[in-house]
Amino acid sequence: MERPGRTAGRSRPRRPHRWRRALLAALVTGAVVVPLSAAARPSVPAPAPADTGRVTAAGLEAAYAAHRGNAAQASRMAEAHGHRHRAGVEDSLAAPSRQLLFFDGRGQGRAVEVLGDLAHADRVAVLVPGSDTSLDTYGRFRAAARALHRSLTAQAPAGTGTAVVAWLGYDTPATFGAAVLTTDRADEGAVRLGEFIRTLRGLTGPRTTVALLCHSYGSVVCARAADGPSADDIVLVGSPGTGADSVADLHTRARVWAARGSGDWVADVPHIRAELLGTTVGFGTDPVSPAFGARVFTAGHGGHSDYFAPGSASLAGLTRIVLGETPEASRG
Template identity: 65%
Template sequence: MGRPSHRTRRTLVAALLAAALTVPLSAAARPRVPAPAPAALPALTPATLATVYAANRADAARAARMAAAHGDSRRAAADRALASTRRRLLAFDGRGDGLATEVFGDLAPADRIAVLVPGSDTSLDTYARFHRAAKALYTAAGRARGPRTAVVAWLGYATPATVSTTVATTGRADEAAPRLRALVRQLRDLAPARAHLSLVCHSYGSVVCGRAARGLDVADIALVGSPGTGADDVSGLGARARVWAARGTGDWVAHVPHVRVDLLLATVGLGADPVSRSFGARVFDAGTADHSGYFTPGSASLANLARIIRGETSEVTGA
């Protein structure tokens, strides 16, 4: 079958929106999980990192007890896992769907730092999956550099549901972008002066990175499994960074229509395909990865992401 016509793609986008509008709002009906407000934290410096980690772990432990008392065993288990003394939390908020920022590695001396930005359906309830991806990325990227590499798993925004109206617009990404920019500024202040910072952006997380990219002080932005960024091409991002993109041959996101359609209440669609020639990103090999497979140990996509994080750009293999 050939490529769908422009009219067909417009129709598909409108149909997706209509379908999303008919989905029962089960998430809205779910009782809100009680949790304490985040702790007041000192300014982030190398000297205060341990204090910040401990305060956020204590918050996670309190949230676990409150969730258990509320009868939500799934959330209680997720919170307890984050409260472990082995975890390094830059931020934690157990309220609602929850937010967390976790560090893998020793952040203060790291001269290679990557921020992993998740896509749809990521919350504290599903955090274990995100944790595994970040840990795999840290293991792969740190293999050649030891303790001088760090990965920051940033669940710092309310991700959209995969089946929803919000996933087809930039609205959540527009809300998240200032928070991501603030995190990058924090890391710049904390890290060695010449540290190499990268963003690794999965699925809808690539929309967040696209909205945050303008002038951002990072060296590389890698988009994997991206449905679009809200821009028509790399120049539209306004990024100072190198922009990379990859999509595995098993990823269903290849079938998402890459258009924007103006409807009555919103603009639906996320623009150009980041792996297309016209977009202008540096396309790299992601092998046979499906939409959840970009961080699978031993995969082509993970190996190339590790090279990007380490600044080994000449070693990245092309598609």
């Protein structure tokens, strides 16, 4: 769920419940009358993904090269069909310095990019994005991954290797569309995320820790996958809810964290679930509420898109979690 955040500032007082009911009505209306975003997105031609087979730590460089080559081919095809913006994004992904663990330029596009030395990392963070994230908007997602990687590199103890994975491994919903109000896309994404974490565990050392950093609708994906992938930490930021009533319902051994900036509009989303035409709309308990039971840490005054902003309280907290430390606790 991506929408420009409010200007950072002090937390606003709670609005009367009637405003929450009105907002819920608007969301339900949107779920009925707003078409799925996929119908409005133009089809971009691209080759099938490169077949690298089962990737091992020793074969990482070969896999990176194969997917870069596929991105270069996709860029040429997109350019030939007039999709210049997509062609530029794919051309950038094909640069020799990029470490692509997966690439698929078809449709919305998917990419899994590694920052750092994955095979020798002691601490790995996997970023799971929210809505409106595709190859066409990949730049802002990668910027978040780069900011985290820089922070980890600066804060990690001597001798501790770190890596960040920007995991755009599912078709995200649009912010203004029916799919963003249900778990359908998240269910699909959870299967792929679980498969990826299992692959990741085979590429890293037995003592490597893995933290899933899940933003907005991405937190729904992580929650649906929580009982599968063996993550050490699951972090929910800017979450509209997870579809679960509590941490216990996630059935995970991972430590579960949650944070929300005081300027994040998602605080105004009603945290309920309702049946609508045979579909469950909404995601239930607020992850930063005591009832959910997550370890809540401070995220400062930022908005919905500010969690990875350099110098922010939220980025500092995320960095500490990935490094196995305790972030500053929220004071409400």
